[in-house]
Amino acid sequence: MSGTTPWISWTILAPLAGATLSVLVARRAVPIAVIASAATIVSVAATVGQVASAGAVSSAAGAWGAPLGITLRADGFGALMLATFGVVGPLVSLQAIGRRGGPRARRFLVLWLFAWASLNALALSADVFNLYVTVELVTLAAVGLIVVERDRRALAAGLRYLLLSLVGSLFYLMGVALLYAATATLDTELLGERVTPEPASWTALALMTAGLCLKAGLCPLHAWVPPAYTSAPPAVSALLSGLIGKAPYVVLVRLWVEVFPGSLGGGAARLLGALGALGIFWGSLLALRARRLKRVLAYSSVAHVGYLFLFFPLGTAGAWAGAAYVAVSHAAASASMFMAVEVVERSVGHDMLDATKGVAHRRPLTFVALGLAGMSLMGLPPSGGFVAKWLLARAALERGEWWWAAVVIAGGLLSAGYVFPILRGAFAPQRRSPELRRAPRHAELVSLSLAVVALALGLIPLRLMALLKLAGRS
Amino acid sequence: MSVWMLYGAAAIGVFSAGVFGAFGATTHVVRRVLGVNIMGGGVFLLLVASARRAPSAIPDPVPHALVLTGIVISVSATALAMAIARALSVTRERDSPAPPRDEPPR
Amino acid sequence: MTSIGIVLAVIVPLTLAAALGAVALRPLAARLAPWAPLPALVSSLADQTPAFELDAALLGLRLGAPDPATRAFLAFTAVLWLLAGTFARAYVGAHACSFWFFFLVTMAGNVGAILAGSVATFYVFYAVMTFAAYGLVVHERSDAARRAARTYLVMALGGEILLLAAFLLVVRERIDLPFGDVPVSVARSPHRGVICAFLVVGFGVKAGLVLLHLWLPLAHPVAPSPASAVLSGTIIEVALLAWLRFLPLGVAPLPGLGLSLAAVGFVTAFYGAVVGVLQVDPKVVLAYSSVSQMGLAVVAAGAGLAAPAAAPAATAAIVFFASHHAMAKGSLFLGAAVARETGGGWPARLVTLGLLVAALAIAGAPFTSGALAKAALKDVLTAPSRGAGASAALLSVAAIGSTLLMVRFLSLAAPAADAEERGPRAGLWVPWLVLLASGSALAFHPGLRPDPRAALVGWGALWSGGWPLLAGVALAVAASAVLRRLGRAAPTVPPGDVLVFVEAAVFESRRGIVDARRRARRARRRLQAEAARRLRLGRRVARLSARLQRVDGRLADLEKVGVLLLGLFAALLFLLVD
Amino acid sequence: MTLETTLPLWVLLTSLIPGVLLFFLPERRHGVRTTINISAACAKLALTAVMVRGVYAGRRYETRIPFLADVDILLRADPFALLFVTLSAALWLATTAYAVGYLEGSPHRSRFFGFFSLCVASTMGIALAGNLLTFFVFYEMLTITTYPLVVHRGTIEALRAGDVYLRYTIGGGAVFLAGVVLIYSLLGPLDFVERGALPLAAREHRVALVVAFVLLVGGLAVKAALFPLHRWLPEAMVAPAPVSALLHAVAVVKAGAFGITRVVYDVYGVRLAHELGVMRPLAILAAFTIVYGSVQALTQRDLKRRLAYSTVSQISYIVLGVAIFGTLSTIGGIVHLVHQGLMKVTLFFCAGNLAEELGIHEVSALRGVGRRMPLTMGAFTVGALGMIGVPPVAGWITKWYLGLGAFTAGEPWVVAVLGASALLNAAYFLPLVYDAWFAAPASVWRAPSGRAEVNLWLLVPTLTTAALSLAVGVFAGFDFSPLGWAKLIARREFAE
16 A cells, blocks of 8 residues: 555645645534544655655656656655654644634644645655745744734734745745756756856855745844744744744755755855854853743754754764754754643743742653653753764764864753753742642643653664665765 | 846846845834845746746746746735734734834843 | 681680670670680690681681790780789779770780781781770770870871781782791892881880880770780780781891891880889889880890891790780789779788789899790890890890889889778789789799790899899889988879870861861852852853843844845855855 | 573663652552562662672673664673672662651652662663763763752752752763763774773874873763862762762762773773873872862761761772772772772761751761660761771771782872871761760760661661671672672783
């Protein structure tokens, strides 16, 4: 069954269909969303299975050939991102289904399914213009999600995010136009062969990279990230920091790995690495000062984007595996932390740093989740974060550039600086334990399961590594 | 060759005008959205210009398709931006009748 | 006689001590305690006892009494512990349980040290003996007792550190080096000088060589009499046995070390005599007498080292001297306790007579074991040609010194004849009497004398043994007459003589330490301030992140984002193109 | 999956599974919790005994779990690992019993015992680690699982001590990771090999190897409380007594010393380490820490802080033994791993008993306590004498071998350091012993509630560990004694 049916296209069609149907049939929106999610998960699993067994799987949309037609290709990296979106996304959306329905839940589910479809499409597209389209769709869905609760500060943050993303995408489109003018093709592999080192293609690469850095929130272009993540509802922030924030990075990696492999490890790549390192320190230092839990996690996400960009100056297979691992484990850990923060915020009423005091023994699962996810953020073994830190540091040292390894390890230290104050609340003396409002029981379970995913990533890295091998750089 | 170059330069010019507009020292949201649309216009001009580089050859249809998709996306994005701006101004009226500004909350 | 006897000699006291721990067994253990040295006594009498070896315990436990010297030491030690034990049953009143505990553990350590067959075993039992003796010294729990015990422990610890270093140098690779080839290993070791120096000083603390003797005069008055009898009688003699075993007597000629040892011995002898005479407490006088006698033994050891030919004679002389000193000094200490309990009339006279017998032995009067010991020492010293005359003269001067000490002791300790009549308890004077008897038996039993040929009788021996005695007595009578005419009492020196200055110095340094500690506390407060400042490092990080926060805030407005974006684009382009 | 390949994993799981289970046990189920704890401890001891006999008979126990492409988690039971495993397993049983009694009626006990078991699981992991990566994984897990125990009381001081503890240990962990990654990237994945795993070809990376050594030992020195990285240990004394006993006397501190020994012997190999010239500075640092720790202990008025500084000093004996070249000093260093553990646990138990029963925290308040609590003070005296190195308690064997090793290696100054340390130990332990036994009590002590002088749960472990430290000293020659086992290890490390 799996050989013939094009699971790869179903991974996009299923959530899209689910989204449109649940908009049309408003009353039954939640069950439709559940069915659509299930279908998507099945197709994602099948696709990943195909990729794991048969290597890269591709299918041309509408049977049009490469130079012009849009081909969907699921290689190792694509499959890994599909899996990440397929695991973290639904778990977070479970929280919305759990809440007793209502228009807001419906709106959230629709937007999430729409975002999921565009994310899957982005992971699978092997066509530069198609990447532009999918990254735009992801942005629109993300903005929709940010403003889903019509809160004034969320609206302002969403607007700012939209404007900046649009500018970034247009920079990227200008690059695509220049590439097309130079090589008359849009497929990444063909582009990789036809691109010649001349000013037009360098300008294209510079434009596209600048645009995507702005959309990814690389320091110093990260100004939009904290407002967006703190004002949005925690579930949305979980999706934003975990999944949607990685979309521009996926495009950037496709660009640099398949179209411009030569410039990996070059001067520009070292600039990106330097900005990544700056991001790690900038984000961590500001997270140390942050007084609100969501702001701490927002700056932590800025820092983790920095880790992702350390791949470019190294460019080796080890660095590639490390960066991919950072992406996956941060997705799970950050989402879990945001969900835990939601439980704390819902129970105590505010998300100030000392909100965790006196809550631990009445919300034990939340604090276990905070602990496990915190371990992954800090990169302490046996979590996924540690494997990522290990791979990156080892890749850096194998190339002899020990300073990247120092950055990675120092980053881990700084992250311990802002994670432990959160955990310390569990042991703080509570003079009078505050009366806790009813918190959603299943939100705790979602948070815990995400944290366990982050931990599991640290225990069974081998199979995931095999998947990564199929990526271009292996 | 020179005609194409002319169009290319024009496209770059429009694009940078758009960038200047989007990031200009304005406070009004609509000006920024217009700036973004102009940037889009610049890109689409370049795409169309690249359709027929060699004077004699038949114009290549692909850029036109790209431009069409680009226009669809920028229209929907602009619509979303306008909707949010309006929602923002409505909520701001309710709280404080100041003109719509887009500085984010500190 | 299998080796069980040897093992029992060590195990029995230890098990009894352990039994003292359990409340139920306490009275039984206390009653049995005095008989603990019996196995040691029995195994010392048997002539051929196989050694006991147990590799599993204590880096290879080796116990055995292969040579006559060890057996002799074992014999007199066991006798003295037995009699001191029975004496203690009647004597010790308060804190009996803790007394018996330390008494038994010290005894086990002492017996174990004598029987030890290897260096490691010797070190274990020697250390156990040293630390357990602390309990005997501090028994009274008074301030004087605490001061004496602290001095004893500090000096013992210092000595032990040196001994440990010496043992390690001796043992080198072979962990359980048997005593058989220790002297050879010491003689051939490259650090021979250092080893011998450490051994002399280390064991000198125990034996009470000059300047290392400071703890002895303090410990004896505060320790209960049976404890000081044992302390002076057997624990100090272990140092002599250790010198015999470790120092390469007869293996290699060490004239330099030998002569300096002899010199130190003589100085100790005279120093002990001079300071001892000026004491007030009879037990302190006895303590100084022990110091002086040990000085004489060291002289013999020095002679043995200097001339290997004289070594066997020196060893025999030292062994006999130790036995004689143990018996006589033990009976003097017990006698002092008995004297304190007796009033006037017949009991007083009898006790005084007993004390006189023991005192004569110590002074080396003819017809006593002392004379034999002195004779043995004399022919060791006179054997080598050169220093014969001088050392013989010095020996007799030392004899005079001893006599003076004994006269001083008798004048202080003898019970007043005119006091109302009360006799000592049977439990006290019976063991004392037995001890006196065994002391004199030592003189007459042919088997035990160093060389049975030496005649006790005959004018020559009589005169050479007798004149120092007479001279001593004459000197004492003259001195007391002069002092009585001048109307002033004899000048007195506080016990522990030099210790007073040492303690002053220590007190000074302790005050220095207290100041230092106060300064350290201030330093620590400064350190904490510095740590707080280092926290300011945390604060510096905080300040840095505060500045970052401001910059981060300014980055938010769009113009800056635009500029940054174009800047990034330009930088990328520039880096890509070249 | 034969016995040989799963036994090390089972030893690890016997404290990991109960640990996780205990978290979900409701607070009031005391009986169930105690039975789980005690039975898990006994099971672990039994498994360890099986392994000890097996290894002695020459069998190899190894669990290899693939982790990354070329790196895998390796749990291997070689003699050196078993020494540490046996020590931790035995003391875990004693400390669990002690903790049950000590924490009577205090809150959050499920959480405490959960983290307590996880902590021992990580110690087992550290002991059985077969390569640097596995060692690092459990080294960091030890930090995470001990933090909640340090801050268990939840008071402000506890949290501040926890912060200090974290700052040092997380920092140390990061430095250690840097070293591990450097070694792996230089020479590829390498498991611990008895006489050093580094191939001869490694010689030409001289500078990188020295940097890696400094990083590795620097990271480990934090937990081994070498000067100047020792400050967290006295601060962590605010933790409850069982935590100070097992963790800060055995598990955590030993992990550091054990790690240094592993790095020197099983990664670099003694000859290479000496060739690189890094051993002499390490020896000097260890010697300085020995003296510094003892001097600091002298000035401490609080009993547990004094014991903490004594631990700082004693752990450096192990490092000193490792840093001196030669079989004898190695034996001395390795055997002190066990001796110090036994003696220090006894001392901390006694400190706990005194604090729990009579509320004594200050050193000066010990006057005449021997009469009221003779058994506890008897155990304290045995421990104290052992620390000073008085035979026959365990400590003297270490001094004997370290001294011998120092002389044979031609480093006589080490014996001077040992002597000075013995005197300092006497200076800060013997006055306590004197006050306890021979001084008159300042005030009348509170009468004991039950029949024994203190709750039996507290007394029995104290006496067993005291008896053990005495027995280990007396029966040192025995093959299965720590000394016999240390000789076995040293023979394999130095076999030509």
